[in-house]
Amino acid sequence: MDEPSTTLRPTRQRRAINEALQGAADFQSAQDIHDTLRRAGEKVGLATVYRTLQAMAEAGQVDVLQGPGGESSYRQCSTEHHHHLVCRSCGRTVEVTGPAVESWADAVAREHDFAEVSHSLELFGICADCRT
Amino acid sequence: MDEPSTTLRPTRQRRAINEALQGAADFQSAQDIHDTLRRAGEKVGLATVYRTLQAMAEAGQVDVLQGPGGESSYRQCSTEHHHHLVCRSCGRTVEVTGPAVESWADAVAREHDFAEVSHSLELFGICADCRT
DNA sequence: GGTAGATTGAGACTGAGTCTCATCCTACGG
DNA sequence: CCGTAGGATGAGACTCAGTCTCAATCTACC
Ligand SMILES: [Zn+2]
Ligand SMILES: [Zn+2]
Ligand SMILES: [Zn+2]
Ligand SMILES: [Zn+2]
Numbered sequence: 001m002d003e004p005s006t007t008l009r010p011t012r013q014r015r016a017i018n019e020a021l022q023g024a025a026d027f028q029s030a031q032d033i034h035d036t037l038r039r040a041g042e043k044v045g046l047a048t049v050y051r052t053l054q055a056m057a058e059a060g061q062v063d064v065l066q067g068p069g070g071e072s073s074y075r076q077c078s079t080e081h082h083h084h085l086v087c088r089s090c091g092r093t094v095e096v097t098g099p100a101v102e103s104w105a106d107a108v109a110r111e112h113d114f115a116e117v118s119h120s121l122e123l124f125g126i127c128a129d130c131r132t
Numbered sequence: 133m134d135e136p137s138t139t140l141r142p143t144r145q146r147r148a149i150n151e152a153l154q155g156a157a158d159f160q161s162a163q164d165i166h167d168t169l170r171r172a173g174e175k176v177g178l179a180t181v182y183r184t185l186q187a188m189a190e191a192g193q194v195d196v197l198q199g200p201g202g203e204s205s206y207r208q209c210s211t212e213h214h215h216h217l218v219c220r221s222c223g224r225t226v227e228v229t230g231p232a233v234e235s236w237a238d239a240v241a242r243e244h245d246f247a248e249v250s251h252s253l254e255l256f257g258i259c260a261d262c263r264t
Numbered sequence: 265g266g267t268a269g270a271t272t273g274a275g276a277c278t279g280a281g282t283c284t285c286a287t288c289c290t291a292c293g294g
Numbered sequence: 295c296c297g298t299a300g301g302a303t304g305a306g307a308c309t310c311a312g313t314c315t316c317a318a319t320c321t322a323c324c
Contacts, residue, residue: 007290007291007300007301008301009289009290009291009302010290010303011289011303012289012300013302013303014302016285029280030280030281031184031279031280040167043304044303044304045303045304045305046208046281046304046305047281047282047283047303047304047305047306048302048303048304050281050282051282051302051303064201064316066198069202069279069280069312070198070201070202070203070204070280070311070312071175071202071279071281072202072280072281073279085240085241085244085246085249087246088248094241094244096244097238098233098240100230100232100236101230101233101236101253103230103294104230104233105255108217108230108255109217109255109257112217112226112228112259113259113260113262114217114219114255114257114258114259114260115257115258116135116220116257116258117217117255117256117257118255118257119253119254119255119256120252120253120254121251121252121253122251122252123237123240123246123249123250124242124249124250124251124252124253125241125246125247125248125249125250126246126247126248127244127245127246128245128246131247140270141270141271141320141321141322142321143270143272143320143321144320145271145272146271161311162311162312163310163311175273175290176271176272176273177272177273177274178274178312179272179274179275179312179313179314180271180272180273181272182311182312182313183271183313201281201310201311202280202311203280203310203311203312204311204312233290
């Protein structure tokens with residue numbers, strides 16, 4: 001089920017992507033990050049940005065948020081399980097946890113006899129600042 | 133915020149799409165539905181399928197599920213607010229409700245002063261049948 | 265029947281994301 | 295210190311869901 005521990009080398013590109021991620025507070029698409037890097041003078045291929053971001057997501061180093069257009073955005077988050085409250089207008093993101101939700105999900109899964117159950121849960125709204 | 137009540141006419145194409153939806157138990161992509169119709173002899177343009185499905189989704193007549201690849205799938209569901217438990221293997225779908233989740237979402241939104249808060253929540257797992 | 269306006273569909277187009285493959289770079293052993 | 299194996303990179307072709315255009319067609323209604 002898991003790869004033979006491919007060595008994942010620390011390259012200039014990966015470092016750059018990692019830094020771009022650290023410097024951002026909210027979710028950013030691969031293209032956003034690519035642009036940021038280009039503007040910062042770092043030459044990194046778009047394919048590399050996609051590959052790296054995906055790898056980091058699989059490794060649990062970043063969170064992925066599926067935007068409305070199906071576009072994936074990435075963010076450096078806390079490592080513990082959590083969800084997000086995102087402003088539809090400015091993208092401001094707040095990490096939230098919901099123990100009640102977690103146990104509810106477990107119960108539902110058990111009740112319907114589903115295994116390996118995961119869940120996706122995100123909240124979208126308009127933050128106080130964006131309401132003028 | 134809403135359209136000037138455009139008349140939404142019942143055409144052959146819309147009827148066909150509606151029937152295809154009724155005949156399916158699980159979520160189907162626009163392309164799936166288009167294929168089904170073509171095979172059934174109904175000639176309906178792909179653009180029309182997309183347009184109709186979107187319109188129905190906006191009107192709350194069908195539910196939309198964002199697949200992993202960002203692909204949207206549609207399903208005829210109950211009209212009351214609910215979520216889905218979907219089998220990753222065969223697509224079997226169960227509608228579930230979680231009052232606890234709803235109130236939790238409200239509380240979180242209030243706590244962080246976000247308005248017009250909506251949420252997306254889906255559960256994915258492997259159903260009993262698919263586990264042999 | 266006649267007309268305004270909604271609807272349709274073939275095909276061009278968009279844009280996110282993936283693939284290819286020749287080249288580059290890192291890690292590591294001698 | 296090299297030298298090499300195999301991971302990493304990137305330009306550009308490519309895929310594919312979904313959107314747009316616009317002339318032709320269909321509906322509702324008088
Ligand atoms: Zn997060
Ligand atoms: Zn905001
Ligand atoms: Zn199943
Ligand atoms: Zn809900």
